[in-house]
Amino acid sequence: MPSLIIDGREIAADSGEKILWAALRSGIYIPHLCATEGAELPFGGCRLCLVEVEVGGRREMTTACSEPVREKMKIYAHTEKIARMRRMAFELIMSDHHIDCKNCAKRKNCGLIRTASAMNMPLQPKTLRSLARDLPVDNSHPLFAYDPRKCVKCGKCVLLCQGLGKSFLDFAHRGFEMTVTTFDHLPLSSIACESCLDCVKVCPTGALYLKDTSKNVIPAPYQSTGLTSAGRPKGGGVSEASEHSQKLLTSPDPGVGGSLKEEGGSGDG
Ligand code: SF4
Ligand code: SF4
Ligand code: FES
Numbered sequence: 026m027p028s029l030i031i032d033g034r035e036i037a038a039d040s041g042e043k044i045l046w047a048a049l050r051s052g053i054y055i056p057h058l059c060a061t062e063g064a065e066l067p068f069g070g071c072r073l074c075l076v077e078v079e080v081g082g083r084r085e086m087t088t089a090c091s092e093p094v095r096e097k098m099k100i101y102a103h104t105e106k107i108a109r110m111r112r113m114a115f116e117l118i119m120s121d122h123h124i125d126c127k128n129c130a131k132r133k134n135c136g137l138i139r140t141a142s143a144m145n146m147p148l149q150p151k152t153l154r155s156l157a158r159d160l161p162v163d164n165s166h167p168l169f170a171y172d173p174r175k176c177v178k179c180g181k182c183v184l185l186c187q188g189l190g191k192s193f194l195d196f197a198h199r200g201f202e203m204t205v206t207t208f209d210h211l212p213l214s215s216i217a218c219e220s221c222l223d224c225v226k227v228c229p230t231g232a233l234y235l236k237d238t239s240k241n242v243i244p245a246p247y248q249s250t251g252l253t254s255a256g257r258p259k260g261g262g263v264s265e266a267s268e269h270s271q272k273l274l275t276s277p278d279p280g281v282g283g284s285l286k287e288e289g290g291s292g293d294g
Contacts, residue, residue, distance in 0.1 A: 027096040032103055038094040043067065045089035048102065055102050056111055056140050058118070058229055059179035067091040068180040073140065077101040082238035086110070108144075115140065119199070120272040122230075123157045124148050124175035129231035133177040136229025137177070160204070165214035169225050169235050176205050176232035182224035190208050193218050207231075 028037050029044070031053050038047035046062050048055050056073040066092045074089040079099035089102070100106065119137070126132045126148075141148050160173040176195070182203060186194045193216050197206045207216050226232045 027094050029094050029096075029098045029100060040094075042094050043090055044076060044092050044094055047088065048100075052263045053102065054143060055089050056115075057090055058136055058140060058177060059181065061181055061184055061227070062212060064184060070117060070180060072179055073111055075107055075110050075114070075117075077104060087213065109143060112146060115144060115146060116153050118177050119148055120150045120153040120156050121158070122148075122177065123172070125175075129175070130234035131228075132230040140173065142216060157200070163213050164236075165212035166218070166220075167214070167236070168220055169213070169222060169233060171205075171213060171218055172232050172234070173204050173206075174232075175230045177230055178203055178205065179229060180205075181227040181229070182233060185223055185227050189221070189223070191219070194224060203290055 027040060028035050029047065030036075030238075031051075033046075034053070036047060036053070038044075045055055045057055045060055046069075049057075050075075055076065057073040058073055059068045061067070062075060069088050069091050072088065072119070075086055076089045077084040077100070078087050078092065079085075079101070079291060084101065086107075087235055089100075100174040119141075122137070126138070129135070134140070137148060145171050157174060161172040162173075180196070181193050183196060185194065193207055194205055195202055195208065197210070202206070222235070225235055228234075
């Protein structure tokens with residue numbers, strides 16, 4: 026079993042495992058939105074999991090979700106430079122996001138709120154103006170809906186749907202215009218979707234959501250991942266960041282009346 030050193034702490038990893046999952050299992054929090062554990066080709070789109078790897082005395086930037094562990098590799102996951110890059114990446118994601126937590130079906134289980142909280146950032150970008158597009162919500166399916174304004178292009182739903190041997194969801198266009206859509210942009214009700222609803226479960230945002238919000242759908246990546254601040258476990262592995270996050274998420278109106286609002290997090294909500 027290989028071991029690696031993250032921020033001076035030696036941890037064990039499974040052979041061939043990616044840095045991200047080894048870190049999370051050991052209670053070292055590295056932000057991540059688009060990673061799917063076990064995926065052969067990580068999507069690598071969000072850039073939140075950037076870390077520095079020491080190679081031949083130099084440090085090189087890489088994404089923790091794509092880089093396999095090598096014996097005794099040295100990783101720096103919480104440097105100033107990394108924090109700056111991650112903040113930029115998160116602001117970029119949020120600049121194209123329709124922030125409306127008050128009316129969002131995922132507001133109690135939102136990957137963006139958790140990430141913002143763990144990174145001690147507001148949801149609303151401070152340095153970038155909003156580029157959120159006015160795209161129509163697909164409300165045609167009886168069980169779930171798709172709001173492309175809240176899609177962060179993490180690719181999890183696409184990967185999952187295709188992994189199940191179906192291809193009902195895919196990316197269309199490139200660059201800023203990129204969007205997740207159905208084949209030929211057909212409404213959700215017109216495709217042969219089997220309504221497994223797994224795409225709703227993996228979606229970390231309110232882009233894919235159940236119409237009946239009394240059914241609590243917890244985004245899969247957030248079910249068991251313990252957040253830790255500064256990458257080090259604290260007490261039982263629960264960090265200040267995660268406690269802060271928990272308070273926000275269990276408050277009566279998370280992301281609306283609490284700290285995130287003060288920081289500009291509730292957007293137009
Ligand atoms: S930040 Fe989360 S809860 Fe708020 S609108 Fe976006 S997806 Fe919904
Ligand atoms: S719909 Fe959800 S899961 Fe799919 S790419 Fe957008 S944010 Fe990710
Ligand atoms: S989690 Fe690694 S690039 Fe998104």
